[in-house]
Amino acid sequence: MTKIIGLISGTSVDGIDAALVDVAGGQTNLKVELLAATTYPYSEKLRSQILSVCGGASLSIAELAELDDAIAQEFAQAAFTINQKSDQKAEIIGSHGQTVYHRPPSQQLGYSLQLGRGEVIANITGIPTISNFRAADIAAGGQGAPLVPCVDIHLLSHPEYNRCIQNLGGIGNVAYIKSQKSPYLKNSILGWDTGPSNTLLDLAVQHLSQGRKTYDKNGEWAASGIPCQDLVEKWLKQDFFQQKPPKSTGRELFGKDYLFNCLADGENYNLSAADILATLTELTAASINHSYRNFLPNLPDQILLCGGGSHNLYLKERIQNLLVPIPVITTAEVGVDVDFKEAIAFAVLAYWRSLEIPSNLPEVTGAKAKVMLGEIHQPII
Numbered sequence: 001m002t003k004i005i006g007l008i009s010g011t012s013v014d015g016i017d018a019a020l021v022d023v024a025g026g027q028t029n030l031k032v033e034l035l036a037a038t039t040y041p042y043s044e045k046l047r048s049q050i051l052s053v054c055g056g057a058s059l060s061i062a063e064l065a066e067l068d069d070a071i072a073q074e075f076a077q078a079a080f081t082i083n084q085k086s087d088q089k090a091e092i093i094g095s096h097g098q099t100v101y102h103r104p105p106s107q108q109l110g111y112s113l114q115l116g117r118g119e120v121i122a123n124i125t126g127i128p129t130i131s132n133f134r135a136a137d138i139a140a141g142g143q144g145a146p147l148v149p150c151v152d153i154h155l156l157s158h159p160e161y162n163r164c165i166q167n168l169g170g171i172g173n174v175a176y177i178k179s180q181k182s183p184y185l186k187n188s189i190l191g192w193d194t195g196p197s198n199t200l201l202d203l204a205v206q207h208l209s210q211g212r213k214t215y216d217k218n219g220e221w222a223a224s225g226i227p228c229q230d231l232v233e234k235w236l237k238q239d240f241f242q243q244k245p246p247k248s249t250g251r252e253l254f255g256k257d258y259l260f261n262c263l264a265d266g267e268n269y270n271l272s273a274a275d276i277l278a279t280l281t282e283l284t285a286a287s288i289n290h291s292y293r294n295f296l297p298n299l300p301d302q303i304l305l306c307g308g309g310s311h312n313l314y315l316k317e318r319i320q321n322l323l324v325p326i327p328v329i330t331t332a333e334v335g336v337d338v339d340f341k342e343a344i345a346f347a348v349l350a351y352w353r354s355l356e357i358p359s360n361l362p363e364v365t366g367a368k369a370k371v372m373l374g375e376i377h378q379p380i381i
């Protein structure tokens, strides 16, 4: 058993998810036990700095260095605090860091920047830290994302059912996992980013409530509106949704500018605030439905939701409605925490890196080769 801390702050930029896990086995008999998990919210100041950088604000190199240090210190504090929850000290930290920029590959290689240097986390905590997980896949020509499907296959494959694991984070992504009974075929696992999930909803709620609300709790506001199907159809024609996998995206595409275009479209249809939220929620559900129907070899037998959006009951209902009769449940219902699956995954990725096991999935990211993910930083004792 190796005790590992997994850390990530995702595209919602709501705070650092930390998971303390025991990991054992190799790639065939992986065992993961969650010992403790907590979210450490960012201070309002740091969060708004990160969001403005994600939104394209310019920074001097000196300001970038300060932001990187501030994020690394928060990550180290999160690791230090969760480490207190166990008698034995964690042996490794796997830290995703905070994505502030993601450019998928096109004619050139991709580029993805996660702040929160692993070197700093290692030195503050005294624990070897593995970070910068996306760089090697990108250098091999891959998207560098999503990376979690390679862990999903170990945590969530089923003896009989083909499953889709649908993350509803700031951005949505899917992992399609064939049942354990299927022979090892090329299409055993697929995965890609499906589009926006909570980024647009959160931005819209903040805008429409004039800053009084940060998100639509349980989707109640959206549920009181009526989705405008004409707009959903129009938006789905956009390149990202039509593009075949491998594909990845981020706040660079589905951020404030995108939202303001949606709001302008909504005005042309005289949509109320509730109707706009219902329409944006429908875009998330419809983009998932469109992705499954167009890019999967077959529809799955089960859909398992995870990420913060899995708490949004209206979104869940809309996904179910579009994909009926496939049962839509959550990963929690099969024993994997919806809010900490990504943090758990970065602990597992760090474990594999420590064993020098390549862990990217070229069939998901489009990389030319299997590569080891992450850079190891030893603390100076």
Ligand SMILES: Nc1ncnc2c1ncn2[C@@H]1O[C@H](COP(=O)(O)OP(=O)(O)OP(=O)(O)O)[C@@H](O)[C@H]1O
Residues within 6 Å of the ligand: 009, 010, 011, 012, 013, 014, 167, 168, 169, 170, 171, 172, 198, 201, 202, 215, 216, 217, 218, 219, 306, 307, 308, 309, 311, 312, 313, 342
């Ligand atoms: N009860 C709830 N009702 C509706 N939405 C919720 C609820 N709880 C959380 N959320 C949504 O989930 C978001 C956070 O999701 P999550 O933590 O999965 O994002 P993330 O990890 O930052 O994203 P990503 O997977 O893209 O990196 C919140 O910003 C909010 O929009």
Ligand SMILES: CC(=O)N[C@H]1[C@@H]2OC[C@@H](O2)[C@@H](O)[C@@H]1O[C@H](C)C(=O)O
Residues within 6 Å of the ligand: 010, 011, 099, 102, 112, 144, 145, 146, 147, 148, 149, 167, 169, 170, 171, 172, 173, 193, 248, 249, 250, 342
């Ligand atoms: C560049 C980046 O941080 N991408 C995130 C983001 O959030 C969800 C989706 O877009 C996914 O591709 C990825 O995160 C998860 C952890 C992944 O790599 O699987």
